[in-house]
Amino acid sequence: METSEFLNLNLKNFFSTKGAAIMAATMTAVGVGTLGFSNYVADSNKIVPGIRFEGQSVNGLDKRAANKIISTVAAQKVHKLTFRYEGMEFEIAPEEISLNPLVDKAEQELFNYGRGNSLLSNFNDQIKCFLSGRNVNLSAEYDSNLLTEKLNAIAAKVNRDPVNAVCELTSDGTINKIPGVIGKKLNVEQLAENLREPLTTLNLPNGAIYLEPENIQPFITTEDISAIDSVIGTYSTYYYPGDRGDNIWLAANAISHKLVKSSWTFSFNDTVGERTWDAGYKVAGVIINGRPAEDYGGGVCQVSSTLYNAVLLAGLTPTERTPHFYQSTYVAPGRDATVADGYLDFKFRNDFPHNVYLIADAYGSTLSVYILGTKADLGGADIAIEREGSDMKPSIYRVWYSGGEVVKSEFLHTDVYELPKPRQD
Numbered sequence: 001m002e003t004s005e006f007l008n009l010n011l012k013n014f015f016s017t018k019g020a021a022i023m024a025a026t027m028t029a030v031g032v033g034t035l036g037f038s039n040y041v042a043d044s045n046k047i048v049p050g051i052r053f054e055g056q057s058v059n060g061l062d063k064r065a066a067n068k069i070i071s072t073v074a075a076q077k078v079h080k081l082t083f084r085y086e087g088m089e090f091e092i093a094p095e096e097i098s099l100n101p102l103v104d105k106a107e108q109e110l111f112n113y114g115r116g117n118s119l120l121s122n123f124n125d126q127i128k129c130f131l132s133g134r135n136v137n138l139s140a141e142y143d144s145n146l147l148t149e150k151l152n153a154i155a156a157k158v159n160r161d162p163v164n165a166v167c168e169l170t171s172d173g174t175i176n177k178i179p180g181v182i183g184k185k186l187n188v189e190q191l192a193e194n195l196r197e198p199l200t201t202l203n204l205p206n207g208a209i210y211l212e213p214e215n216i217q218p219f220i221t222t223e224d225i226s227a228i229d230s231v232i233g234t235y236s237t238y239y240y241p242g243d244r245g246d247n248i249w250l251a252a253n254a255i256s257h258k259l260v261k262s263s264w265t266f267s268f269n270d271t272v273g274e275r276t277w278d279a280g281y282k283v284a285g286v287i288i289n290g291r292p293a294e295d296y297g298g299g300v301c302q303v304s305s306t307l308y309n310a311v312l313l314a315g316l317t318p319t320e321r322t323p324h325f326y327q328s329t330y331v332a333p334g335r336d337a338t339v340a341d342g343y344l345d346f347k348f349r350n351d352f353p354h355n356v357y358l359i360a361d362a363y364g365s366t367l368s369v370y371i372l373g374t375k376a377d378l379g380g381a382d383i384a385i386e387r388e389g390s391d392m393k394p395s396i397y398r399v400w401y402s403g404g405e406v407v408k409s410e411f412l413h414t415d416v417y418e419l420p421k422p423r424q425d
Contacts, residue, residue, distance in 0.1 A: 008149045048114035050129035053136050058110060068105055073138055074101035075201040081195070083154060083209040095391050097150060098143040101202060109136050140202045147199075148192055155186040158211060162218035164256060165225050167372055168355045175372060177225055183216030220259045227354045232373040233314025233383070237306045237330040238365050244284035244299035247275070248367055251303040252360035255369075259357050260350045265319060266358075268339055268346040275341060276301055287338070290325040291421040301338045302330050303360070304346045306369050306414050308337035311348045312398055312412075314356065314371040320347040323415040327391060334387055334394030334415045352377040381407055392417050 046060045054073055058066055078101055083090040113134060114126040128134075162183030168176040191211075198204050203313065239245050254272040275281040275297025284298025311318060312335075321337045322344045328336040336344040350356050354374040361368050381400040388395045393416050400408040 030241070046058065048126050048129055050126075050131070050133045051113060051136065052133060053106065053110060054138060055135060057388050063111060065101065066110055070106050070138065070346070072105050074103055074202070077101070077138065077204065078140070079206075080203060081204065083211055084208045085158050085213070090157070092147070092150045097146045097199075099140055099199060100142065101138055101140045102107040103138075106136055106138050112194055136394050138202055140200055141197050142198075144192065147195065148188060151186075151188045151191055154211075155188050155213075158184060158186045158213055160184040162216045162222035164218045164257070165222045167225055167228060167359065169231070169359055169370055169372070173231065175228065175230070177222075177228070179222040180218040180220060180224075183218065184213040186211060186213040186215050216298060224259055224261070224355055225357060227374045228357055228372050230373070230375040231370050232356070232375065232378060233311060233312070233316070233371040234312045234368065235306055235309035236368040237302055239299065239302060239330065239362075239367060241365060242284075243282040245318055245362070245365070247281050247284055247297055247299040248302055249362040250280055251275075251297075251300045252362040252367060252369075255303065255307060255358055256360040257358070259355055260316075260348075261355045262350055262353055265347055265349045268307065268337075269341065270345075272300065272303075272378040274338075287325055289421070290418060292423045297341070301328070301336070302367060303362075303369075304339045305331050306367050307358075307360070308346060308348075309335055309385070310369040310371050312385055313376055314373065315352070315381075315383055315400075316356065316371070317349045317351050318347070319349050320345055321413070322346075323413075323417070326420045332387065332394075333391040333417065334396040334413070335385065341394070389414065 045062050047058050047062075047066060049059050049165045051058055053066070053069060056069070058069060078094050080094065081092040083092075106151060113136075114122055114129055117216075146158070147279060160183050163181035165180035166178040168178065170176060198291040221258065239248055249270050255268070258266070260266045271307070273279060277296055281297040281300075283294050283296055286293050286295045286298040286301075288295065301324070308318065308321060309331065318337075323334070324336050324338045326331050338344055339346055352373060353375055356371055359370040359372065361370075381402045384399050386399050388397070393414065395414040396412040398410040398412055399406055400410075
C-alpha cells in the first residue's frame with residue numbers, strides 16, 4: 001500500500017470516529033463560550049458594540065455617558081421655528097407647542113438592543129449589530145393643537161380677503177374701473193402636516209420657512225370688467241321716502257355692483273334674499289291675493305320692475321317675469337315685474353358675448369338701474385319698448401332700430417290686469 005492511500009484511509013477513519021467527536025466537542029466549547037460572552041455583554045451596563053446615536057458611535061458607554069450625549073444633541077436640535085412672508089416675520093418657540101425631545105426613549109432604545117430577550121436572540125442581535133451596525137435617532141413629541149393655534153394666529157396676519165373689481169359711474173356718465181385684488185389664504189392644515197415629520201424627528205429647518213399662501217381670486221376679476229365700455233341700458237322710477245323707500249334702498253343695494261357673465265342667468269330673489277325683519281326690511285304696502293295689504297318688504301317690486309325695464313332696454317333676455325294683479329303706479333302698464341319670496345321671481349339671461357354689470361341707486365325719491373356692458377354687443381342698434389292695446393290688456397314689444405330703421409321687433413307678452421279687490425283689514 002502506498003503512503004498516500006494510507007494517509008487517506010487514516011483521515012477517513014479519523015473523521016468518522018474519534019476526530020468527529022473531538023471536532024464536535026471543540027465547536028461546542030466555542031459556542032458555549034461565545035454564548036457566554038454574549039450573556040456577559042447583555043448583563044453589563046454598557047451599550048453593545050456597533051450601536052450609533054445620530055451617526056455617532058456610543059459603543060461601550062454606560063447610561064450616564066449616553067444620557068449626556070443624547071441631551072447635548074437634543075439641546076442642539078431643538079430651536080424656535082421662524083416663518084417669513086412679505087417682510088413679516090413670525091416665530092414659534094418650542095415651549096409654545098410643548099415640543100419635547102424623547103431623551104429617555106432614545107436611551108432605552110440604545111441599551112435595550114442585544115439584551116432583554118433569550119440568550120440566542122440576544123446573541124443574534126449582537127452579531128448583527130457588530131457586523132452591520134445600528135443607528136438610533138432622537139425623536140420628539142409636540143402638541144398638535146397648540147401648533148394649529150399658533151399657525152392660525154400667523155394666518156390671521158397673512159390672510160387677505162379678495163376684493164372685487166368695481167365699475168363706478170360718474171355724474172357725467174363716465175365709467176371708472178377699479179381693479180380687483182387677489183386674496184391670500186394660508187393653508188394651515190397643510191402647513192401643520194408638512195411640519196409633522198420635522199418636529200417628530202427633530203430635523204427642524206435651520207433657516208426661515210417662507211410661507212406661500214394660496215391665491216384667492218375675487219368673484220369679479222379685473223379681466224371680467226375689461227370689455228365694459230358703456231351704459232347699454234338704464235331706467236328710473238320714483239317713490240316717496242319712508243318705510244317703503246327704505247325697503248327699496250335695501251333691495252337696490254343688494255342688486256348693485258353685480259356681474260352677470262356671458263350665458264349666465266340672474267335671479268332677483270337669489271340675489272336680494274328673503275325680505276324679512278332680520279334682513280332689515282320694514283312693513284309697507286304690498287299686494288296679496290289681489291288685495292292691498294301690508295307686509296315686510298313692501299316696495300321691493302318697484303326695484304324688480306325698474307330692473308326689468310333696464311334689462312329690456314339693454315337687449316338682455318328675460319326668462320321669468322310675472323305682472324302684478326293690477327296696474328302699478330310707478331311703471332307703464334305691461335312693464336312691471338312682481339316678485340315674492342319663494343314664489344315669484346324675476347330672471348334674465350345674458351346672451352351677449354361679453355359680461356354685463358349692474359348698478360342700482362336709490363337716493364332721495366329716485367330709483368335708477370344702470371346696466372353696463374360692451375357697446376359693440378348691441379351692433380349699433382338702439383332699443384325702444386312699445387305697446388299695443390289698452391292699459392288693462394297691453395301687449396309689449398321690444399323694437400331694435402338702426403339708423404331710424406326697424407332692424408328687429410320682438411313680441412314679449414300680453415298682460416291682463418284686474419281691478420284691485422277691496423282691502424281686508
